[in-house]
Structure formats: C-alpha cells, structure tokens
Amino acid sequence: MNIGLAIRTLRDDLPHFPSSGLSTYDIYSHNVTFSEPYRTHFVCHGLRWYKLLASTVHSALNLAFVDTEVAIVGIQQRRMGRGGDDGNASGGGEGSTIEQGHEDRDGEDRGGGGSAEDMQLVVRWIFEGTPRIMAATGAHPVRSVYEGVFVYTFDSDGLISEHRLAQIHPEPPEVVSWLARVFGVPPRDPAITVGINRFMKTSERASR
Numbered sequence: 601m602n603i604g605l606a607i608r609t610l611r612d613d614l615p616h617f618p619s620s621g622l623s624t625y626d627i628y629s630h631n632v633t634f635s636e637p638y639r640t641h642f643v644c645h646g647l648r649w650y651k652l653l654a655s656t657v658h659s660a661l662n663l664a665f666v667d668t669e670v671a672i673v674g675i676q677q678r679r680m681g682r683g684g685d686d687g688n689a690s691g692g693g694e695g696s697t698i699e700q701g702h703e704d705r706d707g708e709d710r711g712g713g714g715s716a717e718d719m720q721l722v723v724r725w726i727f728e729g730t731p732r733i734m735a736a737t738g739a740h741p742v743r744s745v746y747e748g749v750f751v752y753t754f755d756s757d758g759l760i761s762e763h764r765l766a767q768i769h770p771e772p773p774e775v776v777s778w779l780a781r782v783f784g785v786p787p788r789d790p791a792i793t794v795g796i797n798r799f800m801k802t803s804e805r806a807s808r
Contacts, residue, residue, distance in 0.1 A: 603758050606627045606758070618658070618729070619668070628763075630646070631647070634764070635765070637764065650763070664732055665729030665730060667730045668729040671726045672725050673725060675722070675723050677720070678719070678722065680720055680753075716757070720751055720753055723751075728744070728746075730742075746769065750764065752764075
C-alpha cells in the first residue's frame, strides 16, 4: 500500500501549498473526488478537475493573502468501522496518531491488517495570512487564522480516492462560495453573492 507515501507527501506539500501548490499528483487516484459536503455541498470528480481546483485555490490564496503560513498540527491514520465512513472527522473507527517529525519509513498502514480502502487519513491544519487589502492600504495588519480538517480515503492501490474538507473555522463564506460558483455550484445564501462580488472587486483593485 502507498499510504505511507501519501502521508510523507502531504506532510511536505501542505505547509508549502500557498507558495508552491502541490508538488505531485502521483498519490491521487485518476478518479479522485474532492468534496465539501456540509455547507456548499461542493463536489468535483476526476484528477483533471482536482488539479484545476488545486490551482484555483492556490491562486485565490495568493490573491487574497500575503505572508501565508500553513502548519500541520496533527495527522491521524484510522480504520473505518464496519458501517463505512461516519462522516465525522473527530471520531469513528480505530486509529493511531502520527506525530510530527516521526518518519513513517516502511510506508505501511498503522491500523493493523486490512485493505487500504478501509483506511482514512485525518489531517488537522492551521492557515495564517495577512489580508492583501490591509497590506496594500497600509492599515495595521491583522492576521487571519483558519483551523481546518482534511479527511483522505484510499482506493485498493493505496491512492487517494477522496479528499474531503471536513471542518473549517471560522467559516470563510466569500472564498468558499466563490470557488463553488467557479465550479458550477450556486451559493446557498443570496447574501453571500453580494459578499463575493464585493470581495472580488476589492481584491482586483488591491492587486493593480
């Protein structure tokens, strides 16, 4: 199984995502799915669309923020229960925590026997950045901080078959809903559309 390779790659890629994007797509299945099922219900299927999404998010982060940082605060590998994915990033199934700095040398799963399809990887992260608007206007910079959880599931070959945004706090309605619109998912709240337009116009002026 390639889960150990996925862990090492994500550990290296995610902290550098705002500046460099993803370094490789070799750990992802050709049919990989990204989903945010709780607010926008946004879903995209296929590696081609996943690459486009990653590129769009990378560009949007650089449009909206400067001095960005991403820190991985925890990685947990866990085995799903008999009922499958419980949809809860904070529980369900047996698992083990992989400490930061601990090299998973053998690349094997830590949850005991079984197939890669039974495994989930839960990655907790913190994003920090200074809004570009504040930096451009000379206002006293106030760092924006978001905490989130990604949940990855695997196919029988140990490749990532699903990447789910399970949690993010505080919720960033403008960016999330704008991305949903880009990929064909309408905003759930009409008021968000006004916020998106205002955000995009302000960001465009600041980038000139």
